[in-house]
Amino acid sequence: MAAEGLVVEFQKFNKNARHLRRLQRETIQSIEDVGLSGNLSEDQVAEIRLSEGEVRALRGVLGGPTCLVVWGQDACGKALVVTRLLGEQVLPIVPHAPTQPWRPIRLKHAQTRSVSLTLPDDAPPETEGAGYELALSLQAHQRPWGTVPRADVEVDQQTQQDPVVGSAVLEVGLNHPLLREGLQVVVAPSDSSDGSPLAFLGPLLPEVLPIVVYAISRDELSDQELTDLRELKKVHPTLPVLFIRVPRLPETFSDDLPESEQHDILCNLRVLPSPARPDPHPQTPDHALTPSPRPHPQPAPLQLYRVLCDTLGFLTRTPLPKKIRWRFMEQSYHVDSELSHLIHASTLLNQAHNRCMRKFILYAFDMAREIQITPRRISYAREKEAELYESLMDIASRKQDEIRNVIADTVAKLKEDLLDKAAAYEFKDVEVLPQGDLVNSREVRQCTTQIQELVIGSLNAEVGRQLVDRVDVMRESYLGTLQRCLENLEKDCRACGEHPQIGDALKQMVNAAYQVEVTVTTSSSVLRSLWEKMKQIVATMPGRAPPVIDADWKRKVASDIIMSLSETRLTKSICAQFRERLKNSHDSFLGSLKVLEAQLTSRLVKTEGQQTRIKKVDAPKLARLSLESTSLRDMILFGMPRLDRELGRGQYGVVYSCEAWGGYRPCAVKSLVPLDEKHWNDLAMEFHYTRSVPEHERIVALRGSVIDHTYGQGESPAVLLIMDRLTRDLYSAIKHGLDWLVRLQIALDVTQGIRFLHSQGLVHRDIKLKNVLLDKHNRAKLTDLGFCKPEAMMSGSIVGTPIHMAPELFTGHYDNSVDVYAFGILFWYICAGHVRLPLIFEQCHSKDQLWNCVRKGARPEKLPVFEEKCWDLMQECWDGDPAKRPLLGDVEPRLVEIMAMDSKRQEEEREKAKEQVAKDLLEEQNVQDCTIDSAIDATEQMGCLVRGSLSHLGNSLQYISGTL
Structure with missing residues (x-):
């Protein structure tokens, strides 16, 4: 019957909902396990977590029980809908508009029949007892009941004035199979004091998965009903609403009739299932009793259909049949809205699974790239640094003549400028008398030293610049790519918490040319150097007149310093400095590279472990959850495929033919029974990769999957992969x-x-x-x-x-x-x-x-x-x-x-064959023509002989006749 069919539907729904809740829990737990493993960073884990919107949407579908909210034009229509749903008359059916409004009613599962009043969740603040039962005496408490007494359902005027009792909900407990499956049935109040049933519906929705069943008893909607439906569509645009046309009760029907007579009338209207009638002649099927004919459902007016389509927007206008009939719930009743909820939830989960799988694959690619490229980067850095080192050492060892010429040219070019700078130089920390005399010889030496520093510093800067211009070629050739390579290596190392200094060592090597120092070298004779120093000492001895510190003296000191420079020794000194600094920088670089390599090797070992866990643990787990979620969605949408003849058999499964499934025909179904966890993981990964491949004309498309949990009595479910059949x-x-x-x-x-x-x-x-x-x-x-x-x-x-x-x-x-x-x-x-x-x-x-x-x-x-x-x-x-x-x-x-x-x-x-065939035909034709010609010639010769013979015979006959 209809109620039994509805029970089956909700059993399926609850079973699938439990499955989805398990998938949701395991998905969240799997993602958290990935975070706890430390394989991914916090940012990466945040990318694969379910968003707040996804969690909220899943909670809306799977977080609470399913609730059928019965609403309608009048209390009679709502009572008829509840009667049809449960297959028994639980609420009083009043054919005419009741004089008193009905309170909200909630029907839920209980072991024994019970009726009570409880405060709703949105009870007034002064009650402070939301959800509590009120200790009031009801008529249902006074006697056994089959139908809830009308007085317990209605709210009189005196009760409406009490904010506590007036807002109470009538809780009806029934031991009904439909309610045992977790379904709740809530009947919206009618003519409530706060204006609209929406006031009752609003607080109810967050706690349940609602489906509104609207009972239509009349052919037209009143202005208030239109207003309520518009408000419902505006406030809850995604709420599923089913419009049910209830039958009209005969004039003789009254709630005062005995329950048996009411039952017969409701059975005749197909509101209640007809009682089974025994067959008086079980051995004679031809004499079986024929049930009495039932009245046809009344057609609904076209105007009402248009109002629901165009004015309210609850229905979609489709081509209408010749006769529009709104049938009451039949045996094939399906709760399509329930299915849409499950499809939406499974789709959300599957999208989350696919997002995680895509991220896992990207992370694995990054890890594999790091494992492959890091050793190559280290090898490249070592090779390029060696080339750079050898090139710079070549400059210092093989180009001394070039460096000496650079020094000589620099000294000659800067000589006059250096003398002018020395003449205008102002001494620091030296006390000079007004006439230019110094106090003592120590201060003379200080002045000489400062002039020397001025000259040498200027020469040092210019010589260094000239050498740098030659080193810059090496900088452009080697430093750019090498430096970027080292920066990437250092970046990877800093990700581990280390702070390598290999880049500094490279910079020291390349900048060694900037750090050469020009030193003053006197003549090659040590005795001459000693003689010059003795002259300076004698010049500053007591009793001698101190030198006059003026511009000429400064120029002379600067000139002596410049003249004392030896290009050859200066070149050797510079090259020696250059080589020493290069070697130190090179050794420092190799040491830093060795430390860096050790740090990166340790990091790569950890990365390999992370990649292995992603490949063998994290990704297969999410892939299996993805397989289950998409298989459940395909099962809900298209059902179990029908297996026909066997097409083939392999090591891991059997392939069957299938005429059609999910709109595709013909199909092939590959049935696989995973034997263990590894096989499950392999199958799930296969399914994910195959399903993620875009459709291509050279790849057999995978159309869907279904998991048959009944296979092997539920101990070893079979996975059915549906694909195109060739x-x-x-x-x-x-x-x-x-x-x-x-x-x-x-x-x-x-x-x-x-x-x-x-x-x-x-x-x-x-x-x-x-x-x-x-x-x-x-x-x-x-x-x-x-x-x-x-x-x-x-x-x-x-x-x-x-x-x-x-x-x-x-x-x-x-x-x-x-x-x-x-x-x-x-x-x-x-x-x-x-x-x-x-x-x-x-x-x-x-x-x-x-x-x-x-x-x-x-x-x-x-x-x-x-x-x-x-x-x-x-x-x-x-x-x-x-x-x-x-x-x-x-x-x-x-x-x-x-x-x-x-x-x-x-x-x-083929052309040659055709030509050969034509040639053979021509030759055959020629032979035939020759044969015909020969036959004609023979015939002509025979004719001549015959004609000659006849002529001779004629002559003979004439001679004979003449003789005679």
């Missing part, structure tokens, strides 16, 4: 025979499919004959992406079909070039035109021998039917060095070229 696989096609050009086109299709997967960052890892499907036009598509993964998510597992496996697969370190290798083996079969194993593999008597043969790099043999270009392409594809295998972008045009040449050759052969 005609046959390449193995069967080659076995039964295909033309050469058709096989070449298939090879080209496979190449395009693999290229597309690689463009999505995926590696198929199992390219073989049975994983290539053909449509009715013999165009190929790749299928079975069970081993398909992004490079960053591959954990080095040894997977695939042995003879198609590249040797590096056995090492666990490989990339997408393994698909190129597998294509080379596949192309061998395509060119061979048969499915027999190559001779070298056919000689293997066991699987272990076959694996050893493949691991050692065995290759198929060359067959006589192979074209040279095809054989060369095979050999390049299955080259033992992955770096030497061609890119599929190069393979595709070569296949196109081979196809074009073979097509042209076949066309030429």
Whole structure:
């Protein structure tokens, strides 16, 4: 019956809702586990967490019980809806408008029938007892009841004046299967004192998942009803509202009638299910009683339909049938709004799962890139720094003549400027008498030292600048890229909390030219140097007149300093300084690089552990949750696929045909039963990658998935993957025979499919004959992406079909070039035109021998039917060095070229065959013509003989006749 069907629907809903709540809890917990593991930063974890909006939306669907809010034009219509829902008359049915308004009613599950008054959640503040039961005597307490007494439902005028009793909710407890499933039924109040049932509906909505059932008893909506519905649409635009037309009760119906008579009338109107009637003749079906005819539902007026569509916007205008009928709830009643809630919740969860998976893959890519590129950066930095060091040392060791010339030119050019600067120089911290005399010899030495510092400092700056101009070439050649490389390494190291100084060491090396110092060197004779010092001492001895400190004296001191410079020794001194500073900087750089390498190596070990956890723990867990959420959504939308005949059977599952599912036809259903957690994780990852691949003409599309929890009595559920069904696989096609050009086109299709997967960052890892499907036009598509993964998510597992496996697969370190290798083996079969194993593999008597043969790099043999270009392409594809295998972008045009040449050759052969046939026909025609001519000539000769004979016979006859 209708109520029983509704119970089944809500059982399904609650079961799916519990499943979604479990998925939500596990999703949140999984994300928090990722944060606690320390594999990701706080910012990264924040990116994958459910947003507040998602949590709020999920809580709105899964956080509270489902509640049917019964609303309508009058109390009679609402009571009829509740009666039809429960399959029994619980509320009094008053056919005419009641004189007293009804209080709000809540029907919920209880072990025994009960009626009580409780304060609502929005009770007045002075009551301070929201949710508490009022100790009032009700008529239902005085006698057993089947229908709640009318007096307990209605609110009289005296009760309305009491704010506590007037706002109370009538709680009705029933042991009904519909309520046992967690459903609540709330009947909105009518003619409430606060103006509108919306005042009661508002506080109720946050606590439950509401569905409004609006009972229509009359053909028109009143102004107040229109106002209430408009307000409902405005305040709660997404709230699902079902409009139900209730039947009209006959004039004889009254609440004063006995319950048995009321029951019969309601059964006749199909409000209540008819009681089962026993068959008096069970052995004689022809004599079975025929139930009495039931009245047809009354058609609803078109004007009311238009009001709900156009004026209120609750319904969508669709092409109407000839007769518009609003039927009351039938046996096939489905709560579509419930399904939409579940679909929305499962979609939200699936979006969160997919977002997490995308982030995990991106993080894994970043980690893989860091693991690969960091050692290369360190090696590059070491090599470039060594080149820079050798180049700078070459400047210091091999270009001394150039440096000496630089010094001589600089001194000659700056001499006059230096003398002028010295003459105008003002001494510091030296007391000079007004006439220029000094107090003592110590101050003379101070003045001389300051002039020396002035001259040497100026020369030092200019010589250094000249040398820097030559070093800048090295700066541009080496420092730019090297410095960026070191900055990236330092940035990675600082992320670990370390503060390397390798960049400073590099700067010291390059800036060594800026730090050369020009030193004063006297003549080569030590005695001369000693003689000059003795003259200065004697000049300042007591009794001698002190020198006059003026401009001339300053110029002379500066000139003596400049003249005392030796370019050769100065060059040697500068080069020695340069080499010493370069070596110190070089040693400092190598030391810093060694420390940096140790720090980064430790970081990479940690990164590898983080990547492994993402690949083996975090991503599979979220992928499984994603599989469950999307499978639940597909199950709700399209149901369980119907399995027909078996199409094939593999190592991990069985493939069945399916006529149609989810709007797609025909379909193939791959049934898989995961045996353990690892198999579950692998299947979930396969599903995620396959589902995330954009639709492509060379890839078999995965249309959906369903999990059959009833399989194996619920202990080992089966996962059904629904995909497009094609005609046959390449193995069967080659076995039964295909033309050469058709096989070449298939090879080209496979190449395009693999290229597309690689463009999505995926590696198929199992390219073989049975994983290539053909449509009715013999165009190929790749299928079975069970081993398909992004490079960053591959954990080095040894997977695939042995003879198609590249040797590096056995090492666990490989990339997408393994698909190129597998294509080379596949192309061998395509060119061979048969499915027999190559001779070298056919000689293997066991699987272990076959694996050893493949691991050692065995290759198929060359067959006589192979074209040279095809054989060369095979050999390049299955080259033992992955770096030497061609890119599929190069393979595709070569296949196109081979196809074009073979097509042209076949066309030429056909033309030659046609010409030969024409020539043979012509020769045959000529022979026939010659034969005819010969026959004609013979005939003519025979005619001549006959004519001659006849003439001779005539002459003979004439002679005879004349003789006679």
